[in-house]
Amino acid sequence: MKKLILVMLFSASFTLLFAQTRKTQNVVIVTIDGLRWQEVFRGADSAIINSNDTYDKNEVRKNFWADAISDRRKLLMPFFWNTVVEKGQLYGNRDLGCKDEVANPYHFSYPGYNEIFTGFPDKRMNTNDGIYNPNMNLLEFLNKQKGFENKVAAFASWERFSQILSPKRAGILVNAGFMPLDVPGMNDRLKYLNELQLEAPRYISDSTRIDFLTFEFAKNYMMQYKPRALYISFDEPDDMAHAGNYKFYLDRIKQEDGFIKQLWDYIQSEPAYKNKTTLIITCDHGRGDEPMKKWHDHGSDVLHSEQTWFAVIGPDTPASGEMKQGETTYHKQLAQTIANLLGFNFKAAAGHEVGDAISSVTGKK
Numbered sequence: 001m002k003k004l005i006l007v008m009l010f011s012a013s014f015t016l017l018f019a020q021t022r023k024t025q026n027v028v029i030v031t032i033d034g035l036r037w038q039e040v041f042r043g044a045d046s047a048i049i050n051s052n053d054t055y056d057k058n059e060v061r062k063n064f065w066a067d068a069i070s071d072r073r074k075l076l077m078p079f080f081w082n083t084v085v086e087k088g089q090l091y092g093n094r095d096l097g098c099k100d101e102v103a104n105p106y107h108f109s110y111p112g113y114n115e116i117f118t119g120f121p122d123k124r125m126n127t128n129d130g131i132y133n134p135n136m137n138l139l140e141f142l143n144k145q146k147g148f149e150n151k152v153a154a155f156a157s158w159e160r161f162s163q164i165l166s167p168k169r170a171g172i173l174v175n176a177g178f179m180p181l182d183v184p185g186m187n188d189r190l191k192y193l194n195e196l197q198l199e200a201p202r203y204i205s206d207s208t209r210i211d212f213l214t215f216e217f218a219k220n221y222m223m224q225y226k227p228r229a230l231y232i233s234f235d236e237p238d239d240m241a242h243a244g245n246y247k248f249y250l251d252r253i254k255q256e257d258g259f260i261k262q263l264w265d266y267i268q269s270e271p272a273y274k275n276k277t278t279l280i281i282t283c284d285h286g287r288g289d290e291p292m293k294k295w296h297d298h299g300s301d302v303l304h305s306e307q308t309w310f311a312v313i314g315p316d317t318p319a320s321g322e323m324k325q326g327e328t329t330y331h332k333q334l335a336q337t338i339a340n341l342l343g344f345n346f347k348a349a350a351g352h353e354v355g356d357a358i359s360s361v362t363g364k365k
């Protein structure tokens with residue numbers, strides 16, 4: 001009997017110890033520029049489909065319409081709704097009282113990305129111009145940690161990440177816009193992507209490459225070099241929204257969802273990543289919704305464009321699914337949340353403030 005109690009005590013303490021062990025050793029961060037929470041949680045919007053912003057309405061209805069919200073959103077983002085909600089967490093459904101926001105007052109891209117990566121909604125970062133970010137970012141911090149040196153990389157469709165992440169100072173690989181990738185020992189697939197990129201149409205602009213190229217660079221880099229912190233930044237939904245093209249906006253959202261599924265399938269099939277990698281997916285700002293045409297826009301003068309969302313799936317994050325109510329979360333909290341998942345406390349070199357980690361994500365009280 002005594003022996004049995006001892007065994008039980010031992011196994012109980014072992015369980016406790018095990019429960020406190022952090023499993024995340026790698027992180028993959030994906031952002032989708034300007035994707036509204038309204039589409040993430042409600043799927044396609046019938047008022048916009050019925051407006052002049054949607055051409056080929058029948059095609060759009062066929063691909064994205066179902067009467068029930070729970071079916072409709074799955075048509076738009078099947079990976080989110082079939083996998084993340086089953087095994088991870090999704091924040092920002094205001095219809096359920098779950099609020100996620102940017103803390104910066106500007107509601108456009110550079111301030112949004114600065115907030116996510118530095119944890120500091122710095123009022124000085126109030127332009128999309130090419131100024132070098134003076135604030136230390138999470139990727140820069142991680143690259144200085146033991147085991148992460150030269151294991152941190154970012155791939156972005158928008159060239160502005162060459163300033164947002166200050167790669168020269170940060171000492172990290174940032175491949176942004178139509179920049180060729182230049183890494184020692186690149187395999188033929190990566191070399192071929194450099195060639196392909198030269199021939200790719202510049203549908204969006206000279207400063208922003210189309211997302212499939214960014215995805216292919218990131219995926220192939222990941223497979224060859226196995227970074228421990230990887231950031232992938234998609235842009236097209238924002239561009240299509242500004243253009244007022246709802247069909248393309250929806251098509252691009254579905255495309256990104258498929259890219260993210262490919263990433264997660266790879267992560268869970270590769271021993272270097274499987275069951276020890278956390279994937280975080282979010283956006284840089286929301287967009288308007290009142291009046292309906294305001295879905296094109298965002299900014300401090302566009303009502304509700306501070307409203308955002310984020311998703312997490314990984315070995316340390318409880319599978320709580322779609323989050324309901326609770327405290328409002330802010331994107332300035334994501335940097336410390338990600339650092340904590342990896343077992344670090346993110347302190348910026350210049351001593352700027354950093355938002356607190358979100359404990360429901362890290363699984364720690």
Ligand SMILES: [Zn+2]
Pocket residue numbers: 034109238239242298
């Ligand atoms: Zn925009």
